[in-house]
Every structure is written in C-alpha cells, then in structure tokens.
Amino acid sequence: MNKNIFLTALTIIGLSLSMQAQVPKKVLIEHFTNNSSGPSASQNPTFYSSIITPNSGDVIHIAFHTNTPGNDIFYGSDPSGVNSRYTLYGSTNIPFTALNGQIPNNVNNPGGQWNVYDGAPSGYTQTAIDNQAVITSELNVNTTHSFNTDFSQVEVSVVIKNESSSIYGFANSNLYVSLVNEELNYSTAPNSNGETQFLNVHRMFLPDENGQALTGSINAGDSITFTYTEATGPELLNLLELKAVAFIQNTNTFQIVQAGESTPISSGSYADLTLLDQTTYNVALCDSTLSGTLNVQNLGTSPVDSFDIEVSVNGTTTLTQTVGTSIAAGGNTTINTDDFEIQDGSNTVRYEITQVYGNSDANSMNNNVASNQVIFLSEYADFIFSDGFENDNINQFAVLPVISTSPTANDNQLVYVVDQSVSGSVNWELGANESSSKSLLFDFYSSGLNEVAEVYYGNLGDIITIPENSVQLSFDYAYAQRSGFEDAFHVLSSGDCGSTWDTLFSETGADLATTSKSPTGRFWPEASDWDSVQINLTALPTSIIKFVGETDRGSMLFLDNVSVDIINSTNEIIEENNISVYPNPAQNQFNIKTTSNEYTLLNIYSVTGQLVHSTQFTSSTRIDCSKWGNGVYFLHLDNKQNVKTVKFIKK
Numbered sequence: 001m002n003k004n005i006f007l008t009a010l011t012i013i014g015l016s017l018s019m020q021a022q023v024p025k026k027v028l029i030e031h032f033t034n035n036s037s038g039p040s041a042s043q044n045p046t047f048y049s050s051i052i053t054p055n056s057g058d059v060i061h062i063a064f065h066t067n068t069p070g071n072d073i074f075y076g077s078d079p080s081g082v083n084s085r086y087t088l089y090g091s092t093n094i095p096f097t098a099l100n101g102q103i104p105n106n107v108n109n110p111g112g113q114w115n116v117y118d119g120a121p122s123g124y125t126q127t128a129i130d131n132q133a134v135i136t137s138e139l140n141v142n143t144t145h146s147f148n149t150d151f152s153q154v155e156v157s158v159v160i161k162n163e164s165s166s167i168y169g170f171a172n173s174n175l176y177v178s179l180v181n182e183e184l185n186y187s188t189a190p191n192s193n194g195e196t197q198f199l200n201v202h203r204m205f206l207p208d209e210n211g212q213a214l215t216g217s218i219n220a221g222d223s224i225t226f227t228y229t230e231a232t233g234p235e236l237l238n239l240l241e242l243k244a245v246a247f248i249q250n251t252n253t254f255q256i257v258q259a260g261e262s263t264p265i266s267s268g269s270y271a272d273l274t275l276l277d278q279t280t281y282n283v284a285l286c287d288s289t290l291s292g293t294l295n296v297q298n299l300g301t302s303p304v305d306s307f308d309i310e311v312s313v314n315g316t317t318t319l320t321q322t323v324g325t326s327i328a329a330g331g332n333t334t335i336n337t338d339d340f341e342i343q344d345g346s347n348t349v350r351y352e353i354t355q356v357y358g359n360s361d362a363n364s365m366n367n368n369v370a371s372n373q374v375i376f377l378s379e380y381a382d383f384i385f386s387d388g389f390e391n392d393n394i395n396q397f398a399v400l401p402v403i404s405t406s407p408t409a410n411d412n413q414l415v416y417v418v419d420q421s422v423s424g425s426v427n428w429e430l431g432a433n434e435s436s437s438k439s440l441l442f443d444f445y446s447s448g449l450n451e452v453a454e455v456y457y458g459n460l461g462d463i464i465t466i467p468e469n470s471v472q473l474s475f476d477y478a479y480a481q482r483s484g485f486e487d488a489f490h491v492l493s494s495g496d497c498g499s500t501w502d503t504l505f506s507e508t509g510a511d512l513a514t515t516s517k518s519p520t521g522r523f524w525p526e527a528s529d530w531d532s533v534q535i536n537l538t539a540l541p542t543s544i545i546k547f548v549g550e551t552d553r554g555s556m557l558f559l560d561n562v563s564v565d566i567i568n569s570t571n572e573i574i575e576e577n578n579i580s581v582y583p584n585p586a587q588n589q590f591n592i593k594t595t596s597n598e599y600t601l602l603n604i605y606s607v608t609g610q611l612v613h614s615t616q617f618t619s620s621t622r623i624d625c626s627k628w629g630n631g632v633y634f635l636h637l638d639n640k641q642n643v644k645t646v647k648f649i650k651k
Contacts, residue, residue, distance in 0.1 A: 022136035023163045025100075026259040027055070027129060028247050031063045031121065031200075032086055033095040034193075036070035040095045041193040047121035048199050051129060058133040060259045061200045062178055062245055068094055073190050074201050077235040081178075081209035082202065088254065093117050097124075100132060101254040138164040141260035143177075143246045147232070147239065150302075151270045151360040154179070154230050156206060156244040156262070160214075161223040170214035172252045177206040177228060181241045182264050184365065200245075203236050214248065234354075234364040240266045271359040272300035273307060273327070274366035275351055278334070282404070285377045285544060286459050286497035289339050292351055296323075297332040299366075305358035311340050312350045320354070344378040345402050347371075373404040377459040377497075377544060387457070387562045388431065388632050389438045392417040398440055401547075401562075402456040406448075413446045415453040415549065418558075426524045432476035432560035434527040435631025435650075436606070439478075439560040442549035444487040445522055451551045457562065458544030459497070471537040472565050473504065473545060474649075478525035478558045480517040481510050485554025488512070491533075492548065495541025504535045504545075512557075523556045527630075530560075532651070537564075561632055563647070579637065585649035586625060592635060592646070593620035601638040604648075606631065625650050 029052070033040045052061045064082045065074035075082060089098050096119035099109060105118040111127030114120055142159040156177055162168045184198045205211070206228040218224055236242055247259035276295040292311065298304060305326050311319040319340040325333050342349065352368035353361065361367060392398045395416050405414050418441045420426040429437050442453055479489065489512050491505035515529040545564065549557060581592050592602070602617040612628060615621065617637060625633075628650045635646040 022138055023140050023258075024058075024133065025135045025137040025256075026141075026261075027059045027132045028100055028256045028259040029059060029061045030085060030089075030098040031061060031095065032066055032089075032091070032097065033063055033121075034066050034068060034070065034072045035074070035189075035191040035195050035198070036072060036193055037094050038193055041195050043095055043121040044195060045197070047124060048197065051121075051124045051126075052199055055126075055129050055133075059129060060245055060247070060261050062180055062202050063198065063200050064202050066094060070192070074198070074203075078202065078204045078209070081205045084209040089119075091119055093119065095121050097121055098254075099128075100135075101249055101256040104128070137258040138162060138166075138168050139248065139258040141246050141248065141258045143244050143260040143262045145242070145244045145262045145265070147265065147268060147270075149269060150358075151239055151268070151362050152232055154232055154236075154239070154242065156228045156230075156246075158226045158228075158244075158246040158260070159223050160218070160226075160248070160258075162218045162220055165220045167217050167219055169217040172250050173214040173248055173257065174211040174251050175214055175226060175246060175248050176211040177226075178245045179203045179206065179230070179236065180243055180245055181237050182243050183241055184237065201237075203242075204230070206230055206244075211249075232360055234367070237363075238365050239270070239360075239362040240264060240272075267301075269302045269359070270300045270362040271298055271302050271304045271329075271356055272363045272366070273298055273304065273353050273356055273361050274363075275353060275369045277351060277369045277371060279349075279371065281371060281374045283499055284497050285375050285456070285494075286379075288341055288344075288376045288378070290342055290349070290374070291339050292337040292349065293334065294337065294351055294369075295332055295334045296325075296327060296353070298327040298329055300359070300362060301329050302359045303328045303331075304356050304361075307353050307357060308355040309335070309337060310352045310354045311337055312352070313340065313342055313347055315348075315350075326358070342374055342376045344376055346373040346375055346404055349374050372407040375402055375404060375456060377402060377456060379459040388436055388560060389417050389440050390431075390436055392438065394419055394421060394438070398455075404454045404456070406451045406453075409448060409451040409453070413443055414451055414551070415440065415442050415455070417441070423522065423524060428526060430524065430558065431631070432478070432530050432532075432558075433630040435629040436560065439558045442489070442551075442557040442559065444485075444549065444551035444554050445482070445556050447551045447553065449551065449553050453549045453551075455547040455549075455559075456544060457546075457564070458494075471542065473535045473537055473563070474533065474565070475547075475562045476530050476532050476560045478514050478530045479512050480515050480519050480523040480525070480529065480555050481513045482520065482523075482555040483518050485509070485552045487552045487554040487557065488548075488550040489557055490548040490550075491535070492546045493537060493540055493542040494544045494546070496543075498544060501546070502540050504537075504540075505533060509554075519555060525558055530558075561649070563632075563649075565647075579635075579644060579646050581635065581646055581648050585651040587651055588626040589622055589624055590648065591620065591622050594637070598639045599637040599644075600640060603636045603638070605634050605636065 064085050065072040067075045103119040105114050111131050112123050114123030140161045140163050145156045181201045186196045243262045243264050245261045248257040274297050278293045306324045309321045349371040397403045419437045431439050486509040488508040492501040494501050514531040579594050599617050602615050604613040633648045637644045
C-alpha cells in the first residue's frame with residue numbers, strides 16, 4: 001500500500017511539472033569592450049576561447065564596442081544603440097559584462113571569480129556559466145533571418161512562444177533585436193590594442209535601440225511573431241557572418257526573460273568582390289600623378305555587372321570611378337584607375353569598392369586595400385639645406401625628410417627624434433658630439449627583425465650644373481655594435497627620381513661602428529662616439545639622397561647634421577645671398593665676407609638658439625671659434641631691413 005501511495009504522489013508531481021512546463025533560459029552575456037583598450041586585449045582572448053566558444057549552445061553573446069577609452073573601429077555603425085546599453089548598467093570599466101541583465105559579482109553569481117572588478121570578462125568560470133544554464137523561463141524566443149534574392153535586404157523573424165500552461169503577462173517588457181557579426185578576423189590589428197579576432201560584434205538594433213514594447217499577455221501554448229526588414233549596407237560588414245540576436249528584458253529590473261539567436265547564412269546567390277593592390281610604388285619619386293593597378297576578384301556565387309572604385313589619399317577622397325566591367329562568380333579582372341594626385345611627402349593611398357551593380361556585395365570587409373607609404377618629393381626651393389633635427393618633436397618623425405618604413409614595422413619603435421629625455425640614464429646631449437640636443441635615432445634594438453627605414457632628402461633639383469663648384473653631402477652618425485648582430489646603414493643617391501640608385505656609403509656590423517663600445521642593451525652616444533662623413537657628389541647625377549637603416553635587432557644608430565652644400569675651390573660654401581664663409585668647416589678661425597656693404601650687424605647662434613658671438617659688420621671679418629663646441633652654427637647678417645642666414649660648422 002505504501003508503494004502505491006508513493007507512485008500516486010510521483011504521478012501528481014509529474015502532472016504538476018507538466019502543467020508548469022518551462023524551457024532552459026539562454027545565458028545572455030552583453031560584453032562592453034573597445035579595440036583601443038589594453039585591458040580588453042588582455043582579457044578578451046581567454047574570455048572568447050574558454051567561455052564564449054565552448055558554451056555556444058547555452059550562451060548568447062553580444063559585443064558592444066564603445067568609444068571609451070578611445071576610438072573603436074566598430075562603434076560608428078550604431079553609436080546611439082551602443083551608448084544606450086552602456087549607460088543602462090552604469091559601469092565605467094572597459095571591458096565589462098552584464099550577465100542576464102545584471103553585472104555579475106562574487107555575491108550574486110556563485111562560482112565566478114570577479115576579484116578584479118564586478119563584470120570583468122576575466123571573472124567568468126565554467127561553474128558560473130553552468131549555474132546560469134540551469135535557470136528556466138516560461139518563454140521561448142525562436143529567431144531566424146533571411147535575405148532577399150540579391151542580398152540587398154535582410155528580414156528577421158522573432159517568434160515568442162509561451163511554453164508554460166498559464167497565461168503570461170508582458171508587464172514592463174521590451175523586445176530588443178540586435179544584428180551582429182558572428183566572427184570578424186583581421187590579419188593585422190585594426191586598432192591600437194593588438195586584437196585581431198572579434199566575436200558577435202553588434203552592428204545595429206531593429207527597429208532601433210528603444211526596442212519593441214511588449215504589451216498584454218500571451219496564452220499558454222500560443223505564439224506571437226515580430227518581423228523586421230532592413231536594407232543591407234557596408235555597415236553590416238559581412239553578411240555571411242550576420243546573425244540576429246533577440247532578447248526580452250524587464251525594463252524595471254533589467255532581468256533578461258529569454259533570448260534567442262539565428263544562424264549565419266553562407267549559401268544563396270550573392271557577390272563578394274575583393275581587392276588586391278598590384279601598383280608599383282616609389283619608382284618615380286618626383287611624379288605627383290599616380291594610377292593604381294588593381295586586381296578585383298569575385299568570391300561570391302553570382303556575377304556583378306559593374307562597380308565603383310573610390311580612391312582616397314591621406315584620408316581625403318580624390319577619385320571616384322565607375323568600372324563598367326562584369327565579373328563572373330569565381331572570376332577576376334585587372335583594372336587601372338584614372339590618374340590622381342598625391343601630396344609632397346609620404347602618402348597613404350586607399351582603394352575601396354563602394355558600390356556593386358547587379359548583385360549586392362555580401363562582404364564589405366574585403367572591399368578596400370591601403371598602400372604602404374607612397375612617396376612624392378617636390379623640388380626644394382633652395383637646394384642647399386641642413387638638418388640638425390633641433391626643430392622636431394621628440395619621439396616623432398622628423399619634419400624635413402620623408403621617412404618610410406617596412407609595411408610590418410612599428411614606426412614609433414624604428415625611427416624617431418630623440419634627446420636626453422628619452423632615458424633617465426642620460427645626462428648629456430644626444431646631438432652630434434654633444435654639441436646639440438637632438439638627433440634622429442634608428443632604433444634597431446627595439447624594432448622587429450629585418451625591418452627597414454628609409455629617410456629621403458630631395459628633390460634637390462639639378463645641383464650639378466655649376467661646373468666650377470663641387471657638391472658635398474655631410475652627416476654625423478654614432479653606432480656601437482652589439483656583439484653578434486649585423487645592423488646595416490646605407491646612403492644612396494639618385495639622379496633619375498628613384499628609378500636607379502648609386503651607393504655613397506654602406507657599412508654593416510663592426511665596420512659600421514664608430515666606437516669600440518659593445519653594449520648589451522641600449523646605446524646612448526657620448527661626444528667621442530660620433531664620426532663625421534663627407535661625400536663628394538659632383539661626379540653623380542644627384543637629385544635625391546636616401547639614408548637606409550636595416551635592423552638585425554642589434555643596437556642603435558644616431559644621425560645628425562645632414563647637409564648638402566655647394567663648395568667652390570677655396571672651400572667656401574656658396575650661398576644665393578652672396579655671402580661666403582671659409583674655411584668651412586673650421587677648427588680655430590674662419591672668415592666671412594660679402595660682395596656688398598649693406599650689412600651692419602653679425603650675430604652667431606648655436607643650433608639650440610644660444611647667442612655665441614655678436615659684432616658690428618661691414619663687408620668682411622675674421623672670427624675666432626677655437627673655444628666653441630663642435631657642431632653647427634648659424635650666422636645672421638642684419639641690414640636693419642632683413643636678415644640673411646649662413647650655416648657654419650665648427651669641427
């Protein structure tokens with residue numbers, strides 16, 4: 001009898017559970033992150049690999065990319081939508097998460113390890129996920145999406161079903177639908193924190209960030225359907241990775257009632273154009289006009305009739321061109337763009353497919369390609385120049401030369417201007433011979449292996465057409481070889497705008513060294529560590545000079561006082577303003593003279609701007625410089641109306 005009573009009790013319990021049937025509630029994780037955030041880069045990869053990916057059956061994940069602490073490449077597609085979710089939870093940390101509508105912590109979410117701060121991605125454990133996965137809900141949210149024939153529209157269907165045996169009331173409930181890209185991968189980091197993989201990136205809300213207010217009630221076993229249609233565009237990035245995430249949230253408590261997601265669609269009729277840049281750059285460095293050579297492939301399943309190419313130079317649109325060429329599915333074609341102008345110096349040229357005709361492009365992520373540095377060197381107004389880097393900013397490229405680096409190089413670690421502030425261990429000047437404060441550093445020690453930095457001076461014009469004069473290149477440099485490492489330094493000149501090059505100077509490793517010092521780490525040159533180089537250019541057709549550093553990750557090379565001068569047979573530097581200085585360079589004394597009596601005052605300044613000598617002046621004088629420090633000085637001759645400047649070198 002007891003046995004029968006026990007069985008009857010089990011039957012009653014079973015009927016009760018059946019009447020109140022519920023379904024597992026999906027674990028919704030809203031993830032707030034930023035791809036210029038260092039903490040995001042340190043926490044996200046493990047969060048993805050150990051929590052999100054292994055639990056894809058139980059967990060629904062949305063990554064909202066904010067504009068804090070810095071710019072994020074994904075934020076711009078839906079700023080208001082991202083901001084609405086970010087401000088909802090009130091956290092100021094990045095990255096952080098909301099778990100089923102609440103910021104998780106060690107008190108309310110047992111099993112996690114939120115010891116850094118509440119909601120940190122690093123706080124998730126499998127136990128914390130398992131504890132959430134056993135929670136049930138009266139509602140089921142079935143989410144699907146589809147595209148029209150040419151992928152120009154996406155339709156999202158959300159079916160909400162009451163799985164319980166009772167009426168369910170939608171008090172204080174909103175339905176939110178987010179279009180997300182399930183996975184976006186980059187070969188190189190698209191922003192500053194180094195992340196290359198991004199999961200479930202939010203692109204937009206349907207119909208908007210306010211969601212769909214749910215009112216009334218739904219009977220047991222009944223369903224209600226919501227449908228949204230949206231035009232596809234480049235802001236959705238990759239339609240083949242697109243899915244819809246729908247979730248119901250209590251607007252008072254923020255608790256998530258239930259969530260559901262669709263599956264990306266990779267079949268159907270679509271086009272997918274991608275670009276390969278086949279342009280040959282940096283051959284004619286004196287040419288400001290360029291035409292791009294592009295190979296366009298169709299990786300999709302349908303042909304395209306034609307497409308638009310947009311060319312931008314340094315971020316500014318320069319050319320928009322319609323290419324009336326059809327490309328079959330799986331086919332490709334090579335095109336040349338119309339001519340466009342680049343700017344003096346180093347340029348970045350970007351090509352982008354902005355419009356596809358005949359079929360929508362399913363993946364806009366591969367629709368653009370950017371060049372490495374494209375160089376144009378306009379002719380100097382005055383072909384005599386001197387560069388001591390004293391007017392340049394520390395830790396940045398120099399102003400006068402054009403600098404290009406390897407495509408994979410970290411520019412800020414390869415070549416930049418330095419002074420003694422770059423190291424607490426340096427209490428002397430880092431200009432040549434300690435006579436000036438700044439120099440240009442080729443930081444082979446900190447850069448990547450086999451990286452290359454090129455520093456261009458030019459276009460110098462036709463400076464060899466004066467037969468009675470000679471042209472001289474001079475520069476100072478310092479380098480200490482780190483044992484076993486073969487860094488290289490070359491100086492080249494070109495007379496045909498970069499088509500061919502003549503080698504003026506080329507040294508490697510021990511032969512490059514200017515000192516016997518053999519550092520094990522960073523090298524900071526003192527006065528005795530510098531060498532001076534003078535190279536006669538007269539026999540060469542020279543319009544461009546290029547300094548090239550090739551790193552073996554050895555030591556550090558410093559460059560200073562780069563100068564090109566026209567010198568006559570008496571060792572005078574010839575200036576356009578009819579002022580002569582000789583000898584130049586000089587050790588103890590030098591002469592200065594003019595062809596007129598218009599000048600009344602001579603002031604001489606060091607490269608740091610210090611006045612070292614001042615005297616009344618007529619047409620000539622001799623100056624004692626024996627007590628001056630070695631380096632570059634500037635002679636200012638004043639006629640009360642204007643000032644003429646001549647460079648002088650004390651050696």
